[in-house]
Amino acid sequence: MGDDLKILIVNNDPTIRETLRDLLEPRGFHVRTAGDGIEALRCFDQAALDLVFTGLHMPRMGGMELLNRLKQRYPEVFVVLLTGNGTTELALKETSQAAFDYVLKPLDQKGLFALIDRVAEHKRFWKKSIYPHEDRRRTYRFENIIGKAPQMLDIFHRIQDVASADIPVLVTGESGTGKELVASAIHYTSTRKGGPYIKLNCASLPDGLIESELFGHEKGSFTTAVAQKKGRFELANGGTLFLDEIGEMPFQMQAKLLRVLDDGNFERVGGTKTLHSDVRIICATNKDIYQVVKERRIREDLFYRINAASIHLPPLRERGDDILLLTNYFVYVYAQKNNKNIKGLSKESYEIFMSYGWPGNVRELSNVVEQAVVFSKGSEITPDRLPEYMKKDFQPKKFVLHLYSRSLPLAESTLIRKVLDETNWNLKQAAKELEIARGTLYSKIKKYNIKRTSP
Ligand SMILES: Nc1ncnc2c1ncn2[C@@H]1O[C@H](COP(=O)(O)OP(=O)(O)OP(=O)(O)O)[C@@H](O)[C@H]1O
Ligand SMILES: [Mg+2]
Known part of the structure; x- marks a missing residue:
């Protein structure tokens, strides 16, 4: 064990600090301790840390404030709330304001090690820091894909x-979610990585040209074919061929594609010689592929052939803190490029970023950050540098439920509590928003012992 994990324990109770230290150090973890939030932040000024266990109530700066500061400045760090046994109720209430990655009782050893395993596992995927001269920050990435959300960790595993x-792989997900990055990560981690990686976008070509792009043509096979040309299947021999927007592949081409996928054989346009190519294909689409199959725009047999394995990328809005992780990364990249000294988002911008829906996903985020960086004068990105449409629907206190803790009861009770607060305990309205019967709501309030806090 050990895995070089750097752990910070923040608590004003020295017994808790030392108990945890005694538990972790013999297992090879680097452990530091701090008595409150202020000391904890100071530790971050000195070294990169991976995992923080913090209590809630501490002098000077408590756990909530520490969490908020860390999330803004170091979204790459995992923050775990240690609740004392009786204060769980309070802890749950506070988690509805901002999200801890996990909530844990200090003496729950099994949970503690399971959690550390998970963070260590994530760390296995880290490449060298993308922040070359700054060792205080790390970023989670696998090949060129940045991500810390649990779904992204699953995707890294799946890519491996x-x-x-x-086998053929189908990559799906909304536009801008990183399908092309995934395709290249598959190629560059596969045994074919020494071979060619060739791409073709099926949507960008007129129907007549796609066959010659895929399979090549002989000289004189059509009017503009002034010389022999190799197609993508031939060029990709020994490597990987990425067929983007496969849902747009003309129907009459699909039978030919199926054939080459079956045995690797094909002919150039206007050629008679059968050629052979050893190619692994990866396809991508941002369409609902089942709908495309249903509408018979893609042959069912071809669909099964290309879908031997699939990887689905979640939209950015479902990736929680990854929004901040990616934001910091893009801020860094574009600040370097434009020679600016910008550290990150201001507090208001941070709230706008976390509640915005990001319909264009990571691509949109990258564009928004680039523009903001170019036009910013100070050291932070303030809301006046953000496009109007992002701010239009923004309500400062809009609730974003992060599902990082894997606990269903915690997620459920947090959501119920929040909706009750927002509807001022109007049970009828709350039940409607939660889409459950009023009786069900009532029994859940009792089950989780949810109490009204303000009149
Ligand atoms: N997890 C990520 N980490 C870093 N950069 C990312 C990530 N996801 C996407 N990007 C960047 O966002 C942009 C869009 O990604 P990509 O082209 O892979 O999306 P796509 O899913 O293929 O979109 P489309 O369906 O529109 O073709 C690229 O510049 C890519 O480098
Ligand atoms: Mg793409």
Whole structure:
């Protein structure tokens, strides 16, 4: 064990600090301790840390304030709330304001080690820091894909699994979610990485040209074919071919594609010789592929052939703190490029970023950050540098439920509590918003012992 994990324990109770230290150090973890939030932040000024266990109530700066500061400045760090046994109720109430990655009782050893395992596992995927001269920050990335959300960790695993399997892979997800990045990560972690990586966007070509792009043509096979040309299948021999927007592949081409996928054989346009190519294909689409199949725009047999394995990228809005992780990364990249000294988002911008829906996903985030960086004068990105449409629907206290704690009861009770607060305990209205019967709501309030805090 050990894995070089750097852990910070923040608590004003020295017994808790030392108990945890005694538990962790013998297992090879680097442990630091702090008595409150202020001391904790100071530790971050000195070294990169991976995991923070913090209590809630401490002199000077408590756990909530520490969490908020860390999330804004170091979204790459995992923050775990240690609740004392009786204060769980209070802890749950406060987690509805901002999200801890996990909530744990200090003496729950099994939970503690399971959690550390998870963070260590994530760390296995880290490449060298993308922040070359700054060791205080790290970023989670696998190849060029940045991510810390649990769904992204699953995707990193999946990429490794399919990379070694040498089967066709279908990558799906909304526009801008990183499908192309995933395709190249598969190629570059597979045994074919020494071979060529060739791409073709099926939507960008007129129907007549796609066949010659895929399979090549012989000289004189059509009027503009002034010389022999190799197609993508031939060029990708020994490597990987990425077919983007496969849902746009003309129907009459699909039978030919199926054939080459079956046995690797094809002919150039206007050619008679059968050629052979050893290619692994990866396809991508931002369409609902089942709908495309249903509408018969893609042959069912072809669909099953290309979908031997699949990877689905979640929209950015479902990735919680990854929004901040990516934001910090893009701020860093564009500040370097434009020679600016910008550290990150201001508090108001941070709230706008976390509640905005990001329909264009990571691509949109990258564009928004680039523009803001170019036009910013100070050291932070303030809301006046953000496009109007992002601010239009923004309500400062809009609730974002982060589902990082994997506890369903915690997620459920947090949501119920929040909706009750927002509806001023109007049970009828709250039940409607929660889409449950009023009786069900009532029994859940009792089950979780939810109490009204303000009149
Ligand atoms: N997790 C990520 N980490 C870093 N950069 C990312 C990530 N996801 C996407 N990007 C960047 O966002 C942009 C869009 O990604 P990409 O082209 O892979 O999206 P896509 O899913 O193929 O979109 P489309 O369906 O529109 O083709 C690229 O510049 C890419 O580098
Ligand atoms: Mg793409």
